[in-house]
Amino acid sequence: MSDQASKLRALARAEAPEPTLFKSRVMAITSGKGGVGKTNVVAGLAMSLAISGQRVVVLDADFGLANIDILLGLTPTHTLEHVLRGEKLLEEILLDGPLGIKVIPASSGIQELTRLEAASELRLVQGLQRVAEHQDWLLIDTAAGIHDSVIKLLMAAQEIVLVTTPEPTSLVDAYAMVKVVHLRDPNKPIWLLVNNAQSETEAEETIEQLQAATQRFLGRELQVLGLIPNDPFVLQSVRQQRGVVEIFPRSPSALAFRTIADQLKKKVPLQKGGFTSFWKQLSLEES
Numbered sequence: 315m316s317d318q319a320s321k322l323r324a325l326a327r328a329e330a331p332e333p334t335l336f337k338s339r340v341m342a343i344t345s346g347k348g349g350v351g352k353t354n355v356v357a358g359l360a361m362s363l364a365i366s367g368q369r370v371v372v373l374d375a376d377f378g379l380a381n382i383d384i385l386l387g388l389t390p391t392h393t394l395e396h397v398l399r400g401e402k403l404l405e406e407i408l409l410d411g412p413l414g415i416k417v418i419p420a421s422s423g424i425q426e427l428t429r430l431e432a433a434s435e436l437r438l439v440q441g442l443q444r445v446a447e448h449q450d451w452l453l454i455d456t457a458a459g460i461h462d463s464v465i466k467l468l469m470a471a472q473e474i475v476l477v478t479t480p481e482p483t484s485l486v487d488a489y490a491m492v493k494v495v496h497l498r499d500p501n502k503p504i505w506l507l508v509n510n511a512q513s514e515t516e517a518e519e520t521i522e523q524l525q526a527a528t529q530r531f532l533g534r535e536l537q538v539l540g541l542i543p544n545d546p547f548v549l550q551s552v553r554q555q556r557g558v559v560e561i562f563p564r565s566p567s568a569l570a571f572r573t574i575a576d577q578l579k580k581k582v583p584l585q586k587g588g589f590t591s592f593w594k595q596l597s598l599e600e601s
């Protein structure tokens with residue numbers, strides 16, 4: 315190859331768009347304790363982001379418990395399990411959720427995402443990369459608790475939304491979660507979201523208590539994302555298998571979700587690498 319040709323090639327390479335630069339924000343929504351409203355929060359935020367013009371895909375990574383597809387009345391014929399086995403492409407299992415959100419459904423038979431065989435992982439990563447090109451946000455609904463597999467997902471995500479209720483048990487478990495994440499990476503952004511608060515005062519007290527503990531024992535302040543009030547419309551919408559933001563848009567919780575989605579849009583920066591960097595992290599964690 316002539317000198318000239320190799321220079322041209324180098325130039326072309328330098329100018330070619332970075333192939334791994336997907337502009338999607340990867341957020342993991344988690345909690346210390348189960349049943350605090352994570353899946354409702356994921357659905358509420360996804361729909362609120364969608365209303366404000368964002369493209370959102372939700373990855374169900376809670377393989378054990380009631381899934382987001384049930385909450386939204388979706389009926390998947392195929393799930394991640396088929397993708398991992400190589401029987402379907404990720405695009406083929408994507409569900410169209412309310413207000414234009416996309417949902418990647420899980421099933422309870424799936425291996426933890428952090429313990430996949432190489433071939434399955436490749437199918438998933440490549441599928442997510444293709445899907446990611448058309449999305450602004452990936453919201454991951456994780457299982458609760460400080461299990462290894464959950465923590466790995468959290469560490470790989472760009473930012474973490476930690477959901478807690480004002481209950482002491484939820485608060486104590488939320489602190490344990492902060493501690494585990496903080497010890498692994500003190501710079502990992504953690505956003506605190508208080509769900510199911512009876513009043514603003516109660517939510518503020520919850521935030522203060524958790525902040526006091528993380529400051530005292532970890533020397534760390536959490537970023538506060540906001541609060542979702544206890545709202546009977548949530549229960550009604552769960553019963554109807556519809557999102558509260560969709561069917562009761564003026565309910566207290568729906569309005570709170572809208573405010574929080576605006577905060578996310580303003581405050582969470584675009585991450586270089588997006589999904590690709592997320593998966594790289596996940597595999598690095600593994601090795």
Ligand SMILES: Nc1ncnc2c1ncn2[C@@H]1O[C@H](COP(=O)(O)OP(=O)(O)O)[C@@H](O)[C@H]1O
Pocket residue numbers: 345347348349350351352353354355380509510511542543544545546548549552567
């Ligand atoms: N803000 C809220 N107001 C009233 N009830 C709520 C609220 N958030 C959650 N819930 C109730 O809590 C239950 C558990 O929520 P879910 O999202 O499934 O929790 P998780 O995903 O953390 O296990 C829901 O069925 C819902 O009825």
Ligand SMILES: [Mg+2]
Pocket residue numbers: 352353354376379380
């Ligand atoms: Mg859940």
